[in-house]
Every structure is written in C-alpha cells, then in structure tokens.
Amino acid sequence: MVDQLSPLAPVLRPGRHALADHSVGVTLTETQPGSIVQLAAWRGEEGALIAAIREVAGLALPDGAGGGVSTEAKAGFGFAPGKFLVVDQDEGLAAAFAKAVAPETGTVTDLSHGRTAIRIAGPKAEWVLAKFFATDFSLPAFPLGSGISTVHHDIFAQIQRSGADEFDVYVFRSFARSFWKSLCHASEEVGYEVL
Amino acid sequence: MIITCPYCGPRDSSEFVYREEGGRIRPDQASTDQAAWNAYVYDRVNTAGEHDEIWQHSGGCRAHLRIVRNTVTHRIVSVAFARDHGRPHERRKAETPA
Ligand SMILES: [Zn+2]
Numbered sequence: 001m002v003d004q005l006s007p008l009a010p011v012l013r014p015g016r017h018a019l020a021d022h023s024v025g026v027t028l029t030e031t032q033p034g035s036i037v038q039l040a041a042w043r044g045e046e047g048a049l050i051a052a053i054r055e056v057a058g059l060a061l062p063d064g065a066g067g068g069v070s071t072e073a074k075a076g077f078g079f080a081p082g083k084f085l086v087v088d089q090d091e092g093l094a095a096a097f098a099k100a101v102a103p104e105t106g107t108v109t110d111l112s113h114g115r116t117a118i119r120i121a122g123p124k125a126e127w128v129l130a131k132f133f134a135t136d137f138s139l140p141a142f143p144l145g146s147g148i149s150t151v152h153h154d155i156f157a158q159i160q161r162s163g164a165d166e167f168d169v170y171v172f173r174s175f176a177r178s179f180w181k182s183l184c185h186a187s188e189e190v191g192y193e194v195l
Numbered sequence: 196m197i198i199t200c201p202y203c204g205p206r207d208s209s210e211f212v213y214r215e216e217g218g219r220i221r222p223d224q225a226s227t228d229q230a231a232w233n234a235y236v237y238d239r240v241n242t243a244g245e246h247d248e249i250w251q252h253s254g255g256c257r258a259h260l261r262i263v264r265n266t267v268t269h270r271i272v273s274v275a276f277a278r279d280h281g282r283p284h285e286r287r288k289a290e291t292p293a
Contacts, residue, residue, distance in 0.1 A: 043278075065202045080256035081202050081276070134207035141204070148203060151210060151254030 006030060007116055007176045017184070018191040025124030025190025028183060031117045031168065035093030041082040041106040048105045049084065056100045057086050057093065066146045070162035077147030079158045082106070085147065085170065087117065116176035118183065121166035124190040129167060131186045133157065139164065155179050196269060201276055202256045210254035216240060217247030217261055245272055 006012070008030050018024050041049035054060050059069045059076040061084065068077025076086040086093065094110035101108050120128060126137040132152040136142060139161075147160040155178070158170040171179045184192065196208035216239050222231040240246070244267055250260045259277040264270070 065204075081258055083256075134209065136205075149255045149257070150203075150206070156254070 002113070004032065004034075004113055006032065007173050008180050011177055011181055011184075012194065014194045016191075016193045017188065018193070023191050024122065024193045026120050026122035026128055026187050027193045027195055028180075028187065029119040029121075029195045030180075031089075031119050033087045033089050033117050034091035034112065035086075035088040036111045036115045036117065036170065037086045037088075037094045037097055038109040038111050039084045039086060039097060039101065039106060040109075042104070043082065045105045046082050049082070049101065052097065052100045052105065053084060053086055056096045057088065059086065062145075066148055068145045068147045068160055070145050070160055070168070075160060075162065075168065077145065077158075077160045079147050079149045085111075085158055085160075087168075087170075114173055115170045116173050116180075118169045118171070118176070118180065119162070119166065120169065120183070120187075121163065122190075122192075123165055124187075125165050125167055128183070128186050128190060129159070129169075132182070133159070137167075152179070152182075196271070198250070198252075198260075198262070198271055199274055200252045200255060200258070200260065201274060202258055203252060206252070206255055210252060211250050211260075212253045214249040214251055214259065217249050243267055249277055 016024060039049055050061050053076055057074050057076060059074060061067050061069060061076055066078050069075065073089045074087065076084055078084050094108060094112065097108040129137050133150045135148060135150050142161050144161055144164065147158060149158050151157065155171055155175045160168045162168050197205050198208055198211050199205045219235060222228060222235055244265060245263050246266045248262045248264055250262045252258050252260060261275050261277045263272040265272060
C-alpha cells in the first residue's frame with residue numbers, strides 16, 4: 001500500500017505542554033489507523049450491512065442511532081441513517097469489505113487516506129470537546145462505543161467515545177492540521193500532552 | 196433554538212439548514228405547462244403559523260428532514276425524516292388554472 005503521510009507532521013510537537021502546576025488535563029494522539037472505511041446500506045439493507053461488518057471486522061454493532069463498538073485495534077459506529085464508519089489499525093479493510101458487501105446491499109468507500117484520526121483522552125476531554133461542538137458529551141447522552149456526526153464551523157467531524165474519558169475524532173484530512181492547531185490551543189487551558 | 200434530529204437527537208439549530216417549503220410537487224420534467232412551472236418555482240404558502248418545511252441536518256447526519264415550524268413563535272412542532280413521506284403534508288395552494 002502507499003504510505004500514509006500525516007498532515008499533522010509539520011505542527012505535531014510531542015511532549016508535555018502542562019500547566020504551571022505540571023498537571024495535564026488531556027492527551028492528544030494521532031492514532032493513524034491503516035484503514036478507515038465508510039459503509040452505506042441501501043434502504044432496507046441495514047441489517048445485511050451490519051451482518052457484513054460483523055463478518056469482516058468482527059464487530060457486533062448494537063442497534064440504534066449512533067450505536068458502535070470500540071476495541072484496541074478496531075472500531076465501528078453508525079454516524080447517519082444506514083451509514084457506518086469502520087476503522088482498523090491494519091490496512092486492507094476496504095478490500096475485505098468490497099468482497100463481502102454485495103452491490104445490492106450497499107456501498108464501500110475507502111477513506112483511509114481521506115480522514116485523520118485524533119484521539120483526545122483524559123479527565124478534561126469532554127470539557128475541551130465541548131468548546132468545539134454544540135453537542136452533549138456527557139456519558140448518559142453519549143454512551144461508550146457510540147458515535148456522532150457534528151461540525152465545528154466548516155470542519156465536519158465524526159466522533160466516537162472509545163472510553164469513559166476518551167474520544168476518537170475523525171476529520172477531513174485537508175482540515176486536520178487546522179483542527180489540530182485549534183485543539184492544542186483549546187487544550188492549553190487544562191494542560192495537554194501530545195503522545 | 197434546538198432541533199431534535201430523529202437520528203442525532205437534540206442539536207443546535209446552527210447544524211441545520213433550511214432547504215425549502217414542504218409539500219411542493221415538481222411538474223413532470225417533460226411538461227411545457229408554463230403556469231404549472233411558474234407555480235412550482237414561485238408560489239409559496241408563506242404561512243403565519245405552523246409551516247411545513249424541508250430542512251437538512253447538514254452539520255450532522257446530513258439527512259433531509261420534514262419539519263413543522265411555527266413561523267410566528269419559531270416553535271418546532273415536529274421533526275421526521277423527509278424520506279419516510281416524500282413530502283410533509285397536503286397543504287398546498289390550489290393549482291393555478293392553466
Ligand atoms: Zn441528524
């Protein structure tokens with residue numbers, strides 16, 4: 001496969017950017033998945049597509065809007081009616097889905113080079129994300145594993161809760177550097193560490 | 196203003212865009228009926244009160260929605276997927292006579 005180049009490379013400054021008292025409220029990471037695949041079911045084919053996701057990725061997505069699963073290496077969630085994002089740290093997921101999803105079921109779009117995945121984790125993760133997005137990040141409104149689609153000005157974002165205080169944010173690659181810089185600025189208030 | 200998207204749940208109205216008045220039926224593409232096209236393009240109910248509208252959750256799931264909004268109070272009366280019904284309601288002006 002063609003190497004994936006990070007759009008964040010020129011601005012990524014690993015290390016602690018902590019507060020004066022050395023505290024760190026969030027850690028920021030580019031998770032660099034090998035595969036980011038968007039799947040869309042034709043109307044009435046949602047069940048068949050969810051079955052294909054289980055077969056190919058081994059992820060059992062729960063029913064319901066935004067339902068998802070996040071594991072160490074793989075993740076998937078619904079982000080719109082009949083539409084799902086499935087992510088794998090390994091390459092080759094799109095090719096596997098292209099074999100498993102019949103044209104009558106839906107479509108497979110390989111976004112591996114088109115999205116940048118940013119993980120924000122820590123006790124202040126909800127607080128920092130709430131500066132960007134007018135959505136409720138509290139655990140009851142945004143359960144573990146589930147995902148949402150939202151927007152910060154013109155930067156569309158798909159966000160999955162991968163832990164109690166951990167979120168994975170997927171943004172368009174061409175907007176990723178700008179979003180990353182904003183995210184670092186927004187994190188200065190609570191102290192942050194880039195891993 | 197908060198709009199409760201049937202997929203995404205309650206979201207700020209800044210995530211949504213107004214598309215058009217609901218319930219408008221395009222004449223057949225092959226039609227040369229000028230009055231029908233004129234009515235389709237220009238005539239609006241322009242309700243003061245509960246108004247049928249097509250919106251899009253452009254900053255979210257991107258679904259098109261049929262929303263009934265009170266144009267006097269801005270209260271959102273109902274929200275549903277536009278695709279479930281094609282068009283919101285049968286509350287159009289009478290067709291312009293040809
Ligand atoms: Zn929505």
